[in-house]
Amino acid sequence: xxxxxxxxxxxxxxxxxxxxxxxxxxxxxxxxxxxxxxxxxxxxxxxxxxxxxxxxxxxxxxxxxxxxxxxxxxxxxxxxxxxxxxxxxxxxxxxxxxxxxxxxxxxxxxxxxxxxxxxxxxxxxxxxxxxxxxxxxxxxxxxxxxxxxxxxxxxxxxxxxxxxxxxxxxxxxxxxxxxxxxxxxxxxxxxxxxxxxxxxxxxxxxxxxxxxxxxxxxxxxxxxxxxxxxxxxxxxxxxxxxxxxxxxxxxxxxxxxxxxxxxxxxxxxxxxxxxxxxxxxxxxxxxxxxxxxxxxxxxxxxxxxxxxxxxxxxxxxxxxxxxxxxxxxxxxxxxxxxxxxxxxxxxxxxxxxxxxxxxxxxxxxxxxxxxxxxxxxxxxxxxxxxxxxxxxxxxxxxxxxxxxxxxxxxxxxxxxxxxxxxxxxxxxxxxxxxxxxxxxxxxx
Amino acid sequence: xxxxxxxxxxxxxxxxxxxxxxxxxxxxxxxxxxxxxxxxxxxxxxxxxxxxxxxxxxxxxxxxxxxxxxxxxxxxxxxxxxxxxxxxxxxxxxxxxxxxxxxxxxxxxxxxxxxxxxxxxxxxxxxxxxxxxxxxxxxxxxxxxxxxxxxxxxxxxxxxxxxxxxxxxxxxxxxxxxxxxxxxxxxxxxxxxxxxxxxxxxxxxxxxxxxxxxxxxxxxxxxxxxxxxxxxxxxxxxxxxxxxxxxxxxxxxxxxxxxxxxxxxxxxxx
Numbered sequence: 001x002x003x004x005x006x007x008x009x010x011x012x013x014x015x016x017x018x019x020x021x022x023x024x025x026x027x028x029x030x031x032x033x034x035x036x037x038x039x040x041x042x043x044x045x046x047x048x049x050x051x052x053x054x055x056x057x058x059x060x061x062x063x064x065x066x067x068x069x070x071x072x073x074x075x076x077x078x079x080x081x082x083x084x085x086x087x088x089x090x091x092x093x094x095x096x097x098x099x100x101x102x103x104x105x106x107x108x109x110x111x112x113x114x115x116x117x118x119x120x121x122x123x124x125x126x127x128x129x130x131x132x133x134x135x136x137x138x139x140x141x142x143x144x145x146x147x148x149x150x151x152x153x154x155x156x157x158x159x160x161x162x163x164x165x166x167x168x169x170x171x172x173x174x175x176x177x178x179x180x181x182x183x184x185x186x187x188x189x190x191x192x193x194x195x196x197x198x199x200x201x202x203x204x205x206x207x208x209x210x211x212x213x214x215x216x217x218x219x220x221x222x223x224x225x226x227x228x229x230x231x232x233x234x235x236x237x238x239x240x241x242x243x244x245x246x247x248x249x250x251x252x253x254x255x256x257x258x259x260x261x262x263x264x265x266x267x268x269x270x271x272x273x274x275x276x277x278x279x280x281x282x283x284x285x286x287x288x289x290x291x292x293x294x295x296x297x298x299x300x301x302x303x304x305x306x307x308x309x310x311x312x313x314x315x316x317x318x319x320x321x322x323x324x325x326x327x328x329x330x331x332x333x334x335x336x337x338x339x340x341x342x343x344x345x346x347x348x349x350x351x352x353x354x355x356x357x358x359x360x361x362x363x364x365x366x367x368x369x370x371x372x373x374x375x376x377x378x379x380x381x382x383x384x385x386x387x388x389x390x391x392x393x394x395x396x397x398x399x400x401x402x403x404x405x406x407x408x409x410x411x412x413x414x415x416x417x418x419x420x421x422x423x424x425x426x427x428x429x430x431x432x433x434x435x436x437x438x439x440x441x442x443x444x
Numbered sequence: 445x446x447x448x449x450x451x452x453x454x455x456x457x458x459x460x461x462x463x464x465x466x467x468x469x470x471x472x473x474x475x476x477x478x479x480x481x482x483x484x485x486x487x488x489x490x491x492x493x494x495x496x497x498x499x500x501x502x503x504x505x506x507x508x509x510x511x512x513x514x515x516x517x518x519x520x521x522x523x524x525x526x527x528x529x530x531x532x533x534x535x536x537x538x539x540x541x542x543x544x545x546x547x548x549x550x551x552x553x554x555x556x557x558x559x560x561x562x563x564x565x566x567x568x569x570x571x572x573x574x575x576x577x578x579x580x581x582x583x584x585x586x587x588x589x590x591x592x593x594x595x596x597x598x599x600x601x602x603x604x605x606x607x608x609x610x611x612x613x614x615x616x617x618x619x620x621x622x623x624x625x626x627x628x629x630x631x632x633x634x635x636x637x638x639x640x641x642x643x644x645x646x647x648x649x650x651x652x653x654x655x656x657x658x659x660x661x662x663x664x665x666x667x668x669x670x671x672x673x674x675x676x677x678x679x680x681x682x683x684x685x686x687x688x689x690x691x692x693x694x695x696x697x698x699x700x701x702x703x704x705x706x707x708x709x710x711x712x713x714x
Binding site for chain 1: 513515518520543544546547550551552553555557558559560569570573574620623624626627
C-alpha cells in the first residue's frame with residue numbers, strides 16, 4: 001500500500017523540488033535583512049522595557065531612602081535636677097509613688113534655668129515646646145532603676161519635640177516666611193543656641209522599633225504593627241497553607257476529572273483574581289458579624305488574608321505537583337505503593353520546593369495587603385502591643401497607611417521608615433523562597 | 445477471526461522443567477473512553493518463563509502488559525472487561541486490593557525511573573512499605589540480595605548513599621529491576637526495558653532476564669525481534685489491539701501459523 005501512496009504524492013513532491021519557486025539571491029538577502037531588522041526591534045523593545053523597569057525600581061528606592069532618617073532622632077542634653085520634692089514628696093522612696101511623679105516639670109525647670117531671660121508666659125510655653133511630651137519617661141526610668149540619683153543633678157539627653165527634630169534634620173525649611181512656618185524665629189534662635197552649646201545630640205530611635213503607635217511622631221513606634229503583622233502571618237499561614245496544600249493534592253492526585261472538579265478548578269483560579277477589598281468585606285461579614293471574632297484582631301485579619309492566600313497556595317501547589325513527572329508516580333505504584341503512599345512519600349516531597357516558593361510568595365503578598373484589613377477595622381489607632389492574636393492590633397501596611405494620612409511633619413519620615421522595614425521583610429521572605437528552591441530542588 | 449494458540453504442556457520449550465500457568469487472560473477487552481484498545485485477548489503466562497509481547501507501535505502490547513498488574517487503573521478513562529487470573533485468582537475482582545496485586549506483579553518501565561533518592565532508599569522503599577524487613581540488618585540484607593539479583597551490587601556496593609539518578613542509564617534500569625525484585629514479586633512485567641539503553645547495557649539486561657526467570661515469571665514488551673527471540677520462551681504477537689498469534693518463541697519465529705506474523709517478524713511491515 002505504501003507504493004500506491006507514493007504515486008499519489010509524487011506531483012506534490014515535484015513542486016517541493018522545483019527550483020523555479022526558490023527566491024532569488026536578492027529576495028533571499030531582503031528576507032535576511034528583514035529578519036535582522038525584526039530581531040533588532042524586538043531586542044530594543046526588550047531593553048527599553050528593562051530600562052524602564054530598572055528606572056522605576058531606582059526611583060522607588062531613592063524615594064524611600066530618606067526614610068532612614070526615621071531611625072535616628074535628636075535629643076537635648078539638659079542638666080536635670082532630680083528634685084526630691086517633686087519626685088518623692090512623702091520621702092518614702094516608694095517606687096509606685098515615684099513612678100507617678102511629674103518628671104516633665106523637672107525638664108521644664110532645667111530649660112527655664114538654661115534660658116533665664118525667657119520669663120513671659122509665651123516665651124516659657126515656647127521653651128516647653130522644645131521637648132517631647134514623652135521626654136519625662138526617660139527620667140522616670142532612670143529614677144526607678146537607681147533611686148539614689150534623687151536629689152542630685154544629672155546630665156540627661158531628653159527627646160526633642162517632633163518639630164525641633166524636623167528643623168534639625170532639615171525637613172522644616174528655615175527660609176520659609178515666619179508666618180507660614182510651624183517653628184517660629186524665636187524658637188529657631190533657641191535651637192541654635194542649644195546647638196552652639198553642644199546640647200543637641202543624635203541618638204538611635206529606639207522607640208521606633210520598640211513601642212506602639214502614638215499621636216506624637218517622635219514617640220510613635222512600629223513594634224505594635226510588627227507584632228500585629230507577625231500574628232497575622234501566623235494565622236494566615238496556619239489557615240491557608242495546610243488547607244491549600246490538602247485541597248491541591250486532592251484535586252490534582254485523587255479527584256475524578258469531571259464537570260464538578262472542572263467547575264471547582266475554574267472557581268479557584270478566578271478566586272485568585274478577586275480584588276482584595278472584596279475579601280475584606282467577606283471577612284467583615286463572616287468573621288466579625290457571623291462568628292463574632294474581635295474587631296481589629298489579627299485572628300480575624302489573618303483568616304481574611306488566609307482566604308485571600310488560599311487560591312495562590314492551591315494554584316502554586318497544583319503547578320508544583322503537575323511538574324513532577326508521572327514516571328515517579330508509576331515507579332511507586334509499580335512496586336505496590338498505594339496512591340496515598342505514592343503522593344506522600346514521593347510526589348509531595350519532590351513538589352515541596354515549588355509549593356514553598358508559591359506559598360512564601362503568597363504570604364509575602366498577604367504581608368503587604370492593606371485593603372482587607374481596613375474592612376476588619378485594623379486601621380484603628382492602637383497604641384498597645386498585642387499580646388495574642390485576639391487583641392486589637394495594627395499591621396505594617398496599615399500602619400504605613402495611618403502614618404501617611406497623619407498631618408504632623410515627622411510622620412512622613414516615619415512612613416518612609418516603616419516602608420523600609422516592610423520592604424526589608426518582603427525581601428527576606430522572597431530571599432527565603434529563592435534559597436529554599438535552590439536548596440531543595442532536585443533533578444531526575 | 446483471531447486464532448489463538450494456547451500452548452499446553454506439549455509446547456516445546458528450551459527448558460525441561462514442567463510448565464504451569466502463572467497468569468491467564470480470558471476475553472480481555474479494554475477501552476480508553478469510547479476507543480477500544482484490546483479485543484478479546486486470550487493468553488497464558490507460563491511460570492518461570494519469559495513471555496515476549498511483540499507487535500507494531502500502538503498495537504496494544506503495552507496496554508495489555510499494564511492490565512496484568514492493573515496499572516491501567518491509574519488512567520481515569522480506562523475500562524477493562526474480562527478475566528485476568530494470577531494463580532487462579534481474578535485480579536479484577538472487586539474484593540482484591542490492587543496494592544497487593546502490584547506487590548505480587550512488579551513492573552519495570554521503559555525509561556529508567558529511579559526515585560531521586562539514594563540507591564539504598566530506592567531498593568529499600570518497597571520492602572519498607574510492605575513490612576518485609578524485620579530489622580535494619582534484615583533490610584540491609586534485602587537491599588544487598590536485590591542488588592545482587594539485579595547484577596548491580598558489585599558496581600554500587602561502596603556508594604549506596606549516592607542518588608540513584610547519578611548512575612548510568614543501564615545501571616539505573618538495573619536499579620529499577622532491583623527495586624522491583626526487592627518486594628519478592630512472583631511476576632515481573634517489563635515494558636521495553638532496553639529501549640533507552642545502549643547495546644552493552646542491553647546485553648547486560650538480557651542476561652539478567654534469563655537469570656531472573658529461574659526465580660520469577662517475566663513478561664516483556666519489546667520492539668526488538670532479536671531480543672524477543674533471544675530472551676523469551678513464549679511470544680505473543682499483537683496487531684491493532686488483537687492477539688494474532690501466541691506460542692513458543694521457536695515456533696513463532698520459525699513457522700508461524702499466521703501470515704501476518706510471518707510478515708511482521710520478517711520486517712515486511714510495522
